[in-house]
Amino acid sequence: MCSGTVEERSARLVARTFLGGGAARERGPLLLELDAPEIAAKSLPGQFLLVTCGEGSDPFLLRPLAVAGVRGEVLSLLVQVRGEGTRRLAALAPGSVLRLRGPLGTPFTTPKEAERLLCIAGGVGAAPLLFMAERWGGSVLLGVPDASWEGLVHHCVSRIGSSKVTVLSDDGSLGEKGNPCSFLASEKGSALLAFPNTRICACGPTGMLAALAEALPPSLPYEASLETRMGCGYGGCLGCVVPTERGRLRACVEGPVFAGREVRWHELG
Amino acid sequence: MCSGTVEERSARLVARTFLGGGAARERGPLLLELDAPEIAAKSLPGQFLLVTCGEGSDPFLLRPLAVAGVRGEVLSLLVQVRGEGTRRLAALAPGSVLRLRGPLGTPFTTPKEAERLLCIAGGVGAAPLLFMAERWGGSVLLGVPDASWEGLVHHCVSRIGSSKVTVLSDDGSLGEKGNPCSFLASEKGSALLAFPNTRICACGPTGMLAALAEALPPSLPYEASLETRMGCGYGGCLGCVVPTERGRLRACVEGPVFAGREVRWHELG
C-alpha cells in the first residue's frame, strides 16, 4: 500500500574534487562522491536527491541535486556553488556525513535500442546527462561560459570519452565559440540532428531549455530536466510545480524531466 | 568618548585537546587554543568571551566562555559540552575560524601583595581560576564528580603544579572524597581558611557558590564568578542580570565576578 521507494539516509562524503579552475575553484563545479549503497542502487539517470548542507535548521531546506553518476556503492554529485547552501556543501571535508533523500523524480526515458541519444548540457546541467550517457551511450553537447570550466570538460571527457563530447564556450576559450543552440543552428549541428532516430535529453539554464523547445525539429523526442524550488521532494507540498499543458505538475514526481514541448516555458519565472 | 575595549574578531583554532576520559571524551572538558593576539593581550582572569559555535544563524546566540589562560598570542578556553552550541564548538577541527567577542566583564580583584589566593573550582569552573592562579599564584581546590575528570585534574596540575592543587571528587575516585564545601568544613579545610590574609575566588555550580557564601567566614574576601544567559555581552540588552544587594546587575559588565555576599542567591533560578 505505502510502496514509496524514497528513502532518507545518512551518507559519508568519501571524496571531494574541485573541477573549477583558478579563482573559480571554490565556485565549483565540484564533484562529491558519497558512500550511499542503497540509494545508489535505485537511482536512474534524471533522478535527483535532496541533500542537507549543514547541521542545525539554517539553511532549513535540503538542496536538490541530480544524481551525476553511480559507480558501485558510490554515488556522485556535481555541484555548482550558487548560494549559501551550496557554499556550505562545498566546504564539507571528506569524512563528513550528510543526509540524502532519494532517489526522487521521474528519470529520463530509457532510449529504445534503435535510438541514438544526444545529451545537451548547459554548465552543471551536465550532471544528470553524464549519468545518462554513461548508462545508455550517446553523445554530449556541453556548453560552458569560459575556460574556467575546463575541469568539468575534462571530467566529462574522462567519463564518456573525448569522441562523444562536443564542447562549446560563450567566449570561445574552450572548444568552439557558441552555445548548444547556436551550434544546433549551424551546419554541423543540423547534421547531428538529421541523424535518424535521435532522442534528445537536456539540462541547463531555463533559457536554453526553452530555446531548444522552439528550435528542435518537432519530430525529435525532446526531454528537459528543470530546476524549481522544492520543499519536500516526495510530492507532498506542491511547492515545485511546473506549468505544463497537462496542468501544474510536480517537478519532484512528474518531473524533473518533462517532455520539452509540454512545458509552458513563458509562464516560468 | 566611545572608549569601549570590547572587540569582535576572527580567530583560528590552533589546537583542540580532549580532557575527558573514556565515554566522556566528547562531553569534555576540552581545551581549545585560539590564535587571538589582540584579545589575549587585553584579557584578565575572570573575564570571558562570547564565541560563535558555527555558521548560519542557528544556533543564534554566541556562547559565553571564560578565558582559561593566555600564553603569548594564544588564548585558551576550557569547554564542557552541555547543549547544542558547545557540542558544535567541540566538533570544530583545528584550523577552523571562530568569531570571538571580548574580553568581557569585570575580572577578579587582583590580590594585594600580602594576600594569599585560594581558588575554589567546581568542574569546568576551573577555567577562569587556572588563569587566575597562573597569573597571581595561589592554590586551587578542585571538585569534580568522578574519575572521568582525570584529564582536567592533570591539566590543572600541569599548569600550576601538583603542590598547589587539592582534588576532591564526589565518589572519591580522584583525590579525596567530597566537594569543596565539605572539605572546607573539615579540619584540613578550616586550617586552610585560617591562614591569614586569604582571598577566595570561586567558580562552579551555583549551588556550590551559594553554599560557600554561607559557609565562608565573613571576614574573608570572597568573589564568585556566575553563569547567566546572555544576549549581547557588552552591557546593552540587560538579559544577563544577577539579583544583588545593589539591584539587578549585568553579569557581562558588573560581573561575571561578584562579591559573593552581595548576590541574592535565593533569587537565582
Added chain:
Amino acid sequence: MSWDDVCGKSNPGVRLSVCLGGVTLASPVLLASGVWPMDPSLWPVQTLRGVGGICSKGLTLEPREGNSGIRIWETPCGVLNSIGLQNRGVRVFVEEELPRMAATGIPVIANVAPAGSVEMEPLLAPLRSAGASVVAVELNLSCPNVADGGMAWGKTPEGIREAVRAARGCWPGPLWVKLTPQAPDMAAAVRAAEDCGADAVVVANTWLGAAMDLKRRRPVFDRIVAGLSGPAVFPLSLRCVWEAAEATTVPLIGSGGIASWENVAAMLLAGATAVQVGSGLFRDLDLPGKIVDGLAAYTASSGFGEISDLVGTGRKYSEYR
C-alpha cells in the same frame, strides 16, 4: 504495513495513544495538511512510524490549480509557502484519493477549505458519504494563500462562529477547526470555535510573511504575502497554544514549527493534546518516529505511564503575569 505496525512499537511501557474529541489515535503526532502526498505509493515509509493520523491537502469544492509563480521560499529556520490550495477537488478526493489513503490503515483527517458558508454543504456532503474513512473533518479557517474565504474568516470570532456553525450543521462526525495565528485574540477565537461545536481546535496555521526578490526588484510571491512555517515560528505557536489552553477545555492540537520531541513535549505541557508536523518533514523524514521515541522516554522519566499524562502539566506554575 498497518497502523499497528507504524505506531507504538518502539516504546513498550508508555502508552502513546491519545483521545482527541471523540477520536482515538495511536499517537499524538499527526502529519499536517499540505505536506503529504494524497497518493500512498509516494509515501516515504520511514516517516509513518509514530504517525497517529494524516491530514489531507486542503480540499475545495472544485479542483484548483493553485497559485502561479514561486511557491516555496526559504527563510532563516523556516519556509514561506504560497501554494494556494492546489487540489483535485473534494469529489476526486472521495472517489480516488481517500480510498487508497484509508486502505493503509492510517486514520485520515479531511482538511476542507470552503470559500464561504454556502460551499459548506456541497463540500461536506461527499465526505459524509465516505463514512468511516474520514475520522474527522478539519475546517481550515486559516489559509493565507487564497483570496476567498480562508484566513479572512478565521480572524474574527464572528467569522469563526459563522463558519463552524455552518460546518457543524452538515458534518455529524468529529469536527476540528484550524485557526489562523493572525487572529488577534487566540482565546476569543478558540472559544468561538468551542461554542459552535468544534470537537478539537488546531492552533495554528502559518504566519503571514513576505519576501522580496532583490534581483527582480519585486515581491517573491505573485500574491506578495505567503505563509511562514518551520522552527522559526515555534515560539509563536507555543504561545498561541498557551493562550488557547487558558480559554478552553476543548482538546487542542498544536501546529507550527515542530521539529523535535522537545517541541512536542513543550506543546503538551502548554496544554495541547496532540500536534501536527508539517515543514519539519522537509528536513527530516524520521521526525515522527523520533518524536514518539523522545516523548515516551520523557514521559517515563517524568513518572507517567501515558504520553497524554503530560498534557497541561506545564501550566501548574501560577506566579505569572
Added chain:
Amino acid sequence: MSWDDVCGKSNPGVRLSVCLGGVTLASPVLLASGVWPMDPSLWPVQTLRGVGGICSKGLTLEPREGNSGIRIWETPCGVLNSIGLQNRGVRVFVEEELPRMAATGIPVIANVAPAGSVEMEPLLAPLRSAGASVVAVELNLSCPNVADGGMAWGKTPEGIREAVRAARGCWPGPLWVKLTPQAPDMAAAVRAAEDCGADAVVVANTWLGAAMDLKRRRPVFDRIVAGLSGPAVFPLSLRCVWEAAEATTVPLIGSGGIASWENVAAMLLAGATAVQVGSGLFRDLDLPGKIVDGLAAYTASSGFGEISDLVGTGRKYSEYR
C-alpha cells in the same frame, strides 16, 4: 570618534543619508532600542561604523528593575526576551546618560514607554528640557514584557490614537511611533499613528512568543510570554512593512530580524525609509558597517545615487492579490 567618522566613509559615490520625518540621519541604519548600552564607555567601537542613530533603552517615568527570572532564551534563528523595561528612569537619563551619549556626536532617539496617558507629560517634560540632544522621541506602544501600558495600547487603532495624541500634545519635536506586530491590522495601526501626528512609524517591535522549560516543567519566563526577535521574524516584519507602506505616506522604519544588507534592501524596496537593528548585534558587531557597504553597492548597481532612491522600488509590481 565623531559621527562623520563613523558614517559614510566607505562608500564614495553613493549618498547614505536619509531624511526621516524632519530628521536627517547620516545612514538609514539605527540601533534599535534595548540592545545598546546607555554608557558610551561600553560601546564596541567597530559597531558604530554605518550607524545613523541610536535609540535609547525604553525609558519610564520612574526607575524600573525589570523582570525577574530568565530574561533571554535562544530559539531557532531568534531570541526571546523578557527584560521588562529595566532602566534608571527618564530623569537619570536626561541628567547623566543622555549628555554622555550625545557627546559622541551620534544622534540619540529617546525611546519612551509611558504606562498610560497621564504619564506622558511628566515623561516627556525632562526630554523637552534636554533640547537638541534628543533628535526624536520614539513612542513605544509595543513592549510585550510589562503588564501596564505597552502593547495593550498599541493593539487597537483607538489605543494608538489616544497615546499618539497625548504624546503629540507634549512633544513638539520629531515624534516616532513604534508599533507592535500584535496589532491585527497594520494598515489601520499606521494610519492611526499618522492621523494623530506621528512623523515616522517604526514597524515593528517583538513578536509575542513563549518557551517551556522541560526540566522545570514550567514556562521559561516568569511572565510566561516574551518578545521574539532575530532573523526568524524577518519575513513577518517585512510583511508588516509592506502592509504599512500600502496605507501611509509617513516614513516607515523597518525593524525585526535584520541581519544582513539584503534584509535592509528588502525593507527599503518594500517601502521603509530606514531600519533598526537589534538582536542582529548579538551575533555580529560589524553588522551596521556591513549593511551600509552592501547597500551602497546595491544602490550603485541599481543605477541610483542615493540609498534612499531604493525606497519603495519593490512596490511597482502590481499584479498582486
